[in-house]
Amino acid sequence: MVDKSDYINKPHFISKFTKVGIAPESLINAAATAQRLSTQAKTSSPGAINPCNQSDYQHLFIELAKKITT
Amino acid sequence: MTEPSITIEKLQARIAADPTSILDLTIQALSKLDTLGRELNAVAHVARDHAIARAEELCEAALNEKKDYSGPLFGIPVAHKDLYMRAGWPCEGGSKTLAGNIAQQTAFVIDRLDQQGTVDCGRLTSVEFGLGTTGHNGYAGTPANPWNRQYICGGSSSGSAAAVAAGIIPASLGSDTGGSVRLPAAACGLVGLKPTHGLVGRSGVIALSPTLDTVGPLTCTVRDSAILLQAISALDHKDSCSIAHDLPNILNLLEGGVAGLRIGWPSNYFFEDTESSVSDGISQIFSLLERLGAECVDVEVSGIETANAMAMLITAVEGASLHQTTILENHRDFGEQSLARLLVGLFIPATDYNNALSNRGSFAKRILQDTFKKVDAVITPIWPYPLPTIETSDVGANPEAAAMALRSGGNTRPINYLGFPAVNIPTGFDPNGLPTSVQLIGAPFTESKLLTIARTLEREIDFWATAPNLATNTQ
Numbered sequence: 001m002v003d004k005s006d007y008i009n010k011p012h013f014i015s016k017f018t019k020v021g022i023a024p025e026s027l028i029n030a031a032a033t034a035q036r037l038s039t040q041a042k043t044s045s046p047g048a049i050n051p052c053n054q055s056d057y058q059h060l061f062i063e064l065a066k067k068i069t070t
Numbered sequence: 071m072t073e074p075s076i077t078i079e080k081l082q083a084r085i086a087a088d089p090t091s092i093l094d095l096t097i098q099a100l101s102k103l104d105t106l107g108r109e110l111n112a113v114a115h116v117a118r119d120h121a122i123a124r125a126e127e128l129c130e131a132a133l134n135e136k137k138d139y140s141g142p143l144f145g146i147p148v149a150h151k152d153l154y155m156r157a158g159w160p161c162e163g164g165s166k167t168l169a170g171n172i173a174q175q176t177a178f179v180i181d182r183l184d185q186q187g188t189v190d191c192g193r194l195t196s197v198e199f200g201l202g203t204t205g206h207n208g209y210a211g212t213p214a215n216p217w218n219r220q221y222i223c224g225g226s227s228s229g230s231a232a233a234v235a236a237g238i239i240p241a242s243l244g245s246d247t248g249g250s251v252r253l254p255a256a257a258c259g260l261v262g263l264k265p266t267h268g269l270v271g272r273s274g275v276i277a278l279s280p281t282l283d284t285v286g287p288l289t290c291t292v293r294d295s296a297i298l299l300q301a302i303s304a305l306d307h308k309d310s311c312s313i314a315h316d317l318p319n320i321l322n323l324l325e326g327g328v329a330g331l332r333i334g335w336p337s338n339y340f341f342e343d344t345e346s347s348v349s350d351g352i353s354q355i356f357s358l359l360e361r362l363g364a365e366c367v368d369v370e371v372s373g374i375e376t377a378n379a380m381a382m383l384i385t386a387v388e389g390a391s392l393h394q395t396t397i398l399e400n401h402r403d404f405g406e407q408s409l410a411r412l413l414v415g416l417f418i419p420a421t422d423y424n425n426a427l428s429n430r431g432s433f434a435k436r437i438l439q440d441t442f443k444k445v446d447a448v449i450t451p452i453w454p455y456p457l458p459t460i461e462t463s464d465v466g467a468n469p470e471a472a473a474m475a476l477r478s479g480g481n482t483r484p485i486n487y488l489g490f491p492a493v494n495i496p497t498g499f500d501p502n503g504l505p506t507s508v509q510l511i512g513a514p515f516t517e518s519k520l521l522t523i524a525r526t527l528e529r530e531i532d533f534w535a536t537a538p539n540l541a542t543n544t545q
Contacts, residue, residue: 013416016398017397017398017413017416020397020398020399020401021401021402022397022401022409022413026409026410026413027413027416027417029410029413030410030413030414030416030417031417033414033417034386034414034415034416034417034418035417037379037382037383037386037414037418038383038418038419038422040375040376040378040379041376041379041380041382041383041422041425041426042376042379056431056432057427057430057431057434057489058268058311058313059431060431060434060435061266061267061268061313061489061514062268062313064513064514064515065268065269065313065314065315065514065515068315068513068514068515068516069316069318
């Protein structure tokens with residue numbers, strides 16, 4: 001269950017968007033969806049934060065591009 | 071095998087015999103874009119003056135033998151999704167927030183196609199900034215499916231799919247961040263190719279998620295798909311993800327059949343949320359491939375459900391980042407659903423976004439090792455359910471449509487996270503007369519294998535023995 005108050009209690013962030021007319025309900029729904037996505041993505045696995053990993057992806061494809069000919 | 075009404079190869083044969091036909095073909099395409107294309111809500115911009123001048127220039131060059139007109143794309147009329155910039159042309163990305171916008175640059179792939187001699191006839195309807203799978207667009211219009219106009223075209227390259235399936239043009243470039251080439255291709259009975267990450271340059275294309283965005287062709291035939299891929303794949307120095315790769319001559323490989331190729335039926339994820347009428351059809355295609363000589367096996371694509379969420383998370387953050395200023399200055403000009411999807415990205419923790427990117431390399435390596443060492447391709451559905459109507463899938467009007475829209479990209483989005491190639495190939499028709507299809511997913515840079523399997527199916531299935539009845543399918 002999402003605790004929606006977590007988000008609406010961050011006034012400086014929320015107010016930036018409510019001030020321009022975006023409905024608080026829209027922001028609450030977006031926050032709930034964001035939390036669900038983060039949970040489903042299971043991204044908080046320990047050891048995942050390694051700056052080299054992002055360039056590893058590109059390097060992997062660069063190497064595959066050289067190797068694969070069919 | 072029955073040919074579709076127009077293909078690149080058919081038109082090229084006509085041009086090779088008579089180069090002056092370039093002008094006739096261009097005028098026909100422009101006329102159809104203005105009539106049928108607009109009826110279908112498929113058209114964003116018709117570039118009549120440019121296209122006629124270009125056709126005349128190509129005719130003259132061919133007649134004076136200043137240009138070799140034997141190339142497969144010389145004189146071919148095309149039009150592309152309204153995310154592809156050409157300097158001086160309108161480019162709105164399907165969004166009111168860009169109303170009246172004139173492009174200041176020309177996309178890398180548009181330049182490539184110009185060099186090959188295509189005649190660019192205009193831009194086609196896109197879901198707002200490519201952010202949607204059903205094709206609904208309250209500003210630019212919701213394209214109708216040429217096979218039955220009550221049904222969706224899928225999205226976000228909805229206008230591209232409608233225009234090609236209706237025989238207005240033989241080919242169009244779409245873009246695919248989470249399935250936006252493959253979903254509309256599947257809905258409209260087309261070959262839709264999402265190439266490998268980095269294989270096709272993206273500079274000059276309005277971005278949704280620079281990490282996941284991919285340029286891909288929609289065509290009626292596999293051979294036409296190969297022709298376009300061959301033309302557009304090249305190193306783009308303005309795209310930091312672009313990768314140099316020498317593609318083999320794919321057209322020469324396509325008729326090789328499937329004997330000896332290993333095709334995997336995923337034992338997890340892809341069929342779990344798929345309705346049985348869809349699964350049964352794919353099972354028949356899997357059996358057909360086995361009869362044609364492929365080695366068909368069950369295979370696990372371990373952890374792929376996580377890739378779906380990772381792709382959604384990355385798209386949400388990067389979309390929100392790209393559009394944050396507009397959200398603050400002009401949010402009322404966004405469609406309601408687009409805004410709702412963009413706002414999600416504002417609430418994703420930076421750590422989760424970083425981790426989604428950081429995990430991508432190891433994730434791709436693992437799937438390569440665990441799955442694609444065992445098979446050459448994995449077969450899956452694209453749409454997990456029979457194609458819905460425009461009315462039933464309208465998230466703004468039908469409360470049940472949101473869940474339906476969320477499910478629609480579940481079989482395509484994970485492939486964008488991996489960055490692997492995938493192709494949609496039409497396989498027949500559902501009881502409503504709408505196309506059915508399969509997705510074939512391969513290892514990076516194995517487009518030729520995927521297209522060879524797709525070509526084998528295309529020859530066997532003869533999908534175009536039935537054509538959309540454009541005059542009578544409004545009921």
